[in-house]
Amino acid sequence: MTTEYTPKWPPFTYGGVENPAxxxxxxxVIPIPYDSTASYRQGSxxxxxxxxxxxxYMELFDIETGWSPVEIGIxxxxxxxxxxGSPEETISRIRRTVGEVLSLSKFPVLLGGEHTVSLGGxxxxxxxAEKLGVVVLDAHCDxxxxxxxxxxxxxxxxxxxxxxxxxxxxxxxxxxSEEEGELIQNEKLDFFxxxxxxxxKGLENLQRALDFITDIGGTWYLSIDLDVFSPAEMPGVxxxxxxxxxxxxxxxxxxxxxxxxxxxxxxxxxxxxxxGDVRSQFMASKLVYKVLAYAFGCRDRSPxx
Numbered sequence: 001m002t003t004e005y006t007p008k009w010p011p012f013t014y015g016g017v018e019n020p021a022x023x024x025x026x027x028x029v030i031p032i033p034y035d036s037t038a039s040y041r042q043g044s045x046x047x048x049x050x051x052x053x054x055x056x057y058m059e060l061f062d063i064e065t066g067w068s069p070v071e072i073g074i075x076x077x078x079x080x081x082x083x084x085g086s087p088e089e090t091i092s093r094i095r096r097t098v099g100e101v102l103s104l105s106k107f108p109v110l111l112g113g114e115h116t117v118s119l120g121g122x123x124x125x126x127x128x129a130e131k132l133g134v135v136v137l138d139a140h141c142d143x144x145x146x147x148x149x150x151x152x153x154x155x156x157x158x159x160x161x162x163x164x165x166x167x168x169x170x171x172x173x174x175x176x177s178e179e180e181g182e183l184i185q186n187e188k189l190d191f192f193x194x195x196x197x198x199x200x201k202g203l204e205n206l207q208r209a210l211d212f213i214t215d216i217g218g219t220w221y222l223s224i225d226l227d228v229f230s231p232a233e234m235p236g237v238x239x240x241x242x243x244x245x246x247x248x249x250x251x252x253x254x255x256x257x258x259x260x261x262x263x264x265x266x267x268x269x270x271x272x273x274x275x276g277d278v279r280s281q282f283m284a285s286k287l288v289y290k291v292l293a294y295a296f297g298c299r300d301r302s303p304x305x
Contacts, residue, residue: 016056094120236280
């Protein structure tokens with residue numbers, strides 16, 4: 001059930017630290033090298049390994065929040081092995097693994113892999129929350145009921161999540177089919193688009209999404225499809241989309257989200273590494289670390305948050 005990685009030094013774990021015993025960890029990183037339904041750039045199966053590799057070269061002290069999130073204990077699993085030819089079985093394996101992590105009162109961090117892996121995380125989180133909200137940062141609406149012969153394509157992810165979660169909020173979107181656009185309008189779905197050509201409006205919509213979520217409160221699962229970011233800053237994704245927010249514009253959203261709701265878990269998906277260009281995987285690894293700094297620091301530790 002595990003995926004083997006080539007041993008390297010520093011240790012091939014998230015953050016490059018010796019793996020703490022699971023009992024002493026507050027966070028469990030779950031690599032999921034799955035990209036069977038990818039429809040444009042292949043290679044997001046290499047995302048988890050690339051993110052972990054990049055994380056080994058981060059400084060572990062977070063200047064903004066004034067502490068080192070690695071103090072909470074970050075345990076890296078060897079991974080969830082995808083099922084060849086069966087998205088449903090892959091999702092089931094993810095759900096079981098994430099469920100085991102949540103049953104131990106640990107915070108799961110799923111590293112994809114394509115966006116389909118989020119479904120297993122959301123399914124598991126739903127079993128541990130009386131009411132579950134899901135916030136997705138994504139350039140694409142991903143609301144198709146079926147795509148290329150399967151209901152479990154990456155292009156159907158938000159549609160499937162909407163059938164599971166009590167609340168679904170999607171922000172950063174700037175690419176939808178006509179049918180998806182009509183569904184959002186007719187069903188009054190909570191999508192907060194990024195406005196191409198009007199950055200100020202895009203940032204306003206991001207703030208509206210945050211206000212909407214924090215007004216609801218409660219327990220939320222966070223899914224970050226890395227194509228939400230501008231490809232000028234995050235080029236290594238499966239389906240890049242022009243425009244979009246920058247890293248520094250998303251961090252305040254994540255900080256206030258962590259302050260305003262109870263985050264039960266998260267995933268970062270759709271990293272598709274570009275040979276010779278490490279910007280994307282380093283930014284992705286740092287993004288995970290910032291969420292941990294906010295989720296565990298802004299609530300309990302740091303006066304700067």
